[in-house]
Amino acid sequence: MTATVTTDSLTEKSDRVTSRGSGGARRRLPRIPDRIRQGGLPYLLLLPAVLLELLVHVIPMIIGIVMSFRQFTQFYINNWGGAPWSGFDNYKIAVDVNAPIGEALLHSFFVTCVFTFFAVGLAWLFGVAAAIMLQENFRGRGFLRAIFLVPYALPVYAAVITWAFMFQRDNGLVNHVLHDQLGITDQPSFWLIGDNSIYALIIVSVWKGWPFAFLIVMAGLQNIPRELYEAASIDGAGIWQQIRKITLPSLRPVNQVLVLVLFLWTFNDFNTPYVLFGKAAPENADLISIHIYQSSFVTWNFGTGSAMSVLLLLFLLVVTAVYLFITSRGRKGADA
Amino acid sequence: MRTIRAAAAVTLAISIAAGVTGCGGGTSSGGGSNDSPKTLTYWASNQGPSIEADKKILTPELKKFEKQTGIKVKLEVVPWADLLNRILAATTSGQGPDVLNIGNTWSASLQATGALLPWSKENFDAIGGRDRFVDSAVASAGAEGQDPAAVPLYSLAYALYYNKKSFADAGIEKPPATWDELVADGKKLSKDGKWGLGAEGSNLSNNIHQTFVLGQQHGADFFDADGKPTFTSDGAVAAVKQYIDFMAKDKIIAPGNAEYAQNQSLTDFAKGKTAMVLWQAAASTFASQGMKPEDWGAAPVPVASGTPGQGKNTNSMVAGINMAVFKNTKNIDGAKKFVKFMTSDEEQKLLNKTYGSIPPVKTAQADEAFSAPDLAVLRDTLAKSAAPLPQVPNESQFETAVGTAVKELWADAAAGRPVTTESVKARLEKAQQTMQQ
Numbered sequence: 001m002t003a004t005v006t007t008d009s010l011t012e013k014s015d016r017v018t019s020r021g022s023g024g025a026r027r028r029l030p031r032i033p034d035r036i037r038q039g040g041l042p043y044l045l046l047l048p049a050v051l052l053e054l055l056v057h058v059i060p061m062i063i064g065i066v067m068s069f070r071q072f073t074q075f076y077i078n079n080w081g082g083a084p085w086s087g088f089d090n091y092k093i094a095v096d097v098n099a100p101i102g103e104a105l106l107h108s109f110f111v112t113c114v115f116t117f118f119a120v121g122l123a124w125l126f127g128v129a130a131a132i133m134l135q136e137n138f139r140g141r142g143f144l145r146a147i148f149l150v151p152y153a154l155p156v157y158a159a160v161i162t163w164a165f166m167f168q169r170d171n172g173l174v175n176h177v178l179h180d181q182l183g184i185t186d187q188p189s190f191w192l193i194g195d196n197s198i199y200a201l202i203i204v205s206v207w208k209g210w211p212f213a214f215l216i217v218m219a220g221l222q223n224i225p226r227e228l229y230e231a232a233s234i235d236g237a238g239i240w241q242q243i244r245k246i247t248l249p250s251l252r253p254v255n256q257v258l259v260l261v262l263f264l265w266t267f268n269d270f271n272t273p274y275v276l277f278g279k280a281a282p283e284n285a286d287l288i289s290i291h292i293y294q295s296s297f298v299t300w301n302f303g304t305g306s307a308m309s310v311l312l313l314l315f316l317l318v319v320t321a322v323y324l325f326i327t328s329r330g331r332k333g334a335d336a
Numbered sequence: 337m338r339t340i341r342a343a344a345a346v347t348l349a350i351s352i353a354a355g356v357t358g359c360g361g362g363t364s365s366g367g368g369s370n371d372s373p374k375t376l377t378y379w380a381s382n383q384g385p386s387i388e389a390d391k392k393i394l395t396p397e398l399k400k401f402e403k404q405t406g407i408k409v410k411l412e413v414v415p416w417a418d419l420l421n422r423i424l425a426a427t428t429s430g431q432g433p434d435v436l437n438i439g440n441t442w443s444a445s446l447q448a449t450g451a452l453l454p455w456s457k458e459n460f461d462a463i464g465g466r467d468r469f470v471d472s473a474v475a476s477a478g479a480e481g482q483d484p485a486a487v488p489l490y491s492l493a494y495a496l497y498y499n500k501k502s503f504a505d506a507g508i509e510k511p512p513a514t515w516d517e518l519v520a521d522g523k524k525l526s527k528d529g530k531w532g533l534g535a536e537g538s539n540l541s542n543n544i545h546q547t548f549v550l551g552q553q554h555g556a557d558f559f560d561a562d563g564k565p566t567f568t569s570d571g572a573v574a575a576v577k578q579y580i581d582f583m584a585k586d587k588i589i590a591p592g593n594a595e596y597a598q599n600q601s602l603t604d605f606a607k608g609k610t611a612m613v614l615w616q617a618a619a620s621t622f623a624s625q626g627m628k629p630e631d632w633g634a635a636p637v638p639v640a641s642g643t644p645g646q647g648k649n650t651n652s653m654v655a656g657i658n659m660a661v662f663k664n665t666k667n668i669d670g671a672k673k674f675v676k677f678m679t680s681d682e683e684q685k686l687l688n689k690t691y692g693s694i695p696p697v698k699t700a701q702a703d704e705a706f707s708a709p710d711l712a713v714l715r716d717t718l719a720k721s722a723a724p725l726p727q728v729p730n731e732s733q734f735e736t737a738v739g740t741a742v743k744e745l746w747a748d749a750a751a752g753r754p755v756t757t758e759s760v761k762a763r764l765e766k767a768q769q770t771m772q773q
Contacts, residue, residue, distance in 0.1 A: 077428045078451040100769035170592040193595045193747040278597055280540055280740040297421060299733040
């Protein structure tokens, strides 16, 4: 909003200027009114972005919402228009937790919540801890920073496939270390099927996600004035008190965005479970994105799959709105 | 300013709406045309050791076709993992190839979309007639009572591959012909870190292929005559349990096989870690893993008793690749010519020899190359004792639902949890419930 108001007032000003003095120049130029030439420029420059945004995000989303109200199965994919409207039937199937499809969706939702809680929590914790440790200047800091960012720089597929190899029961590195070398387990464990699969998923997700938290927090730390720490240490504050009383409160706006972004990415993550487990994830690691993929692409029932996607979208919108409301209210209170 | 903004918004909205309807209107469900008679696009499935190898094998043949007809064929070899999704996308958008390969188990599902050219008598006549093809292969190209949605291209069947040295070491003289013999032999072979039989527990399709055949042997189809799922019939439960019991009860499959999905069981076989695998046309894979042809043998997949045949003595699914034409092709005559070319005796012999599969064309099958011991097993199985997977529109759902149930059961067995008739039935019950109307 602010931007628009500023542009408007600028335009008005420039209108006044041009109407007074540039009569001669106007005649020579093609007849584009100054109002558009000057006031419209920001919009003209924004146009490609807006068009692409519509094309890449908004239109598919609208089509998805429309699809969720139709009985869009394999019988109709060749002829979209022919798919019968089904009202809220797809939604009824998705939310009926007493029937198998709804029950499986709810289970998948809970699994995703647990997964997201641990994956985001640990990624954030590791990121903050590493950033604070590297806050002081010491020899090798640049090297460590570079090393820490490697997982973030690797292509997701290549990295997760490597993890899938490491998690193999018979030939994997993880079992080789845990079982063969350290002898912690009696038998080599399964990581890619059965109960342990959720741990495998969290480990890979944290490994992949924490460097981003590290990077963002590291940037946030640059803005905290050194004097605050110096003053605090003169007043006798120890390292923990400094972290609690200075670092974390100063990072608050950064963390607010960071946690939200990590939450959205992790909750929607498709690549990690898909590359680790393939089309059918084990029950304990049946993340919602894979579940929806299976409900639409593998079983060719795009109507139900779309309804599930819309529900997921609504859930994430509500969570995001509530989160932003609570966190920004808290901040205003603190400021006042 | 405000008017301009409003006008811009309206223009934008209109142009987008036009764009959307434009896209939607592009799908044609007509019978194809001959608007571009000089080119064809062909999606081939990955049949050789790699995509590159396939390109090398197919390109000279496509050149031959171009020389004969003047039609240039643009080839794309699509990996199996992507093929079905690509076909779905092509069906939805109407922007697909002219000719494509499909896994024959998808035939009825894709037929239901209405996007593929039905092979009516007239269309079959254009490529030399339906009689040229083996019946069971045509039966796996679409639902019963309808014109097939595709034409058989390469045929495959399951065989029992065994390691001759492991058998000799364990004092076993001939490959097992019944499951009881297989279990007995498997127990002799499973010792000192070696195992009797291999499995691909996390490969959903493979789980389906094996349990389907065992189901046939127990007198169970997974669908009734109306196409309704019957996953929990006594026969189906017994079939799935029998398969899982090779690991859970008989202990002739290594627990690690529960997570196999990338043909690791073939690697184990080539390394001598497992002595038997049930597979389709494994010869080229064994060779690429360094096995010599004399190291392994092939025998018919075992049955409960007697010799392989029809009904309860079925011992393989009709596996294979079909060739289909997209209905909205702009070169319908050229597409049919290309199918005719690929199913001609000469190409059939050449391509099937290269890929280690069996020609579904009767006259090509007679070539002596397909009488080599291992191929003869596949050929005889196809001719006498193979049955097509259920040709129902929701076959794809069936593979996922039941394939996943079997995968979960493998996980139970591998973790040492008991696998009982009840637990099998419960998993299949759940799979059946997720099959939608």
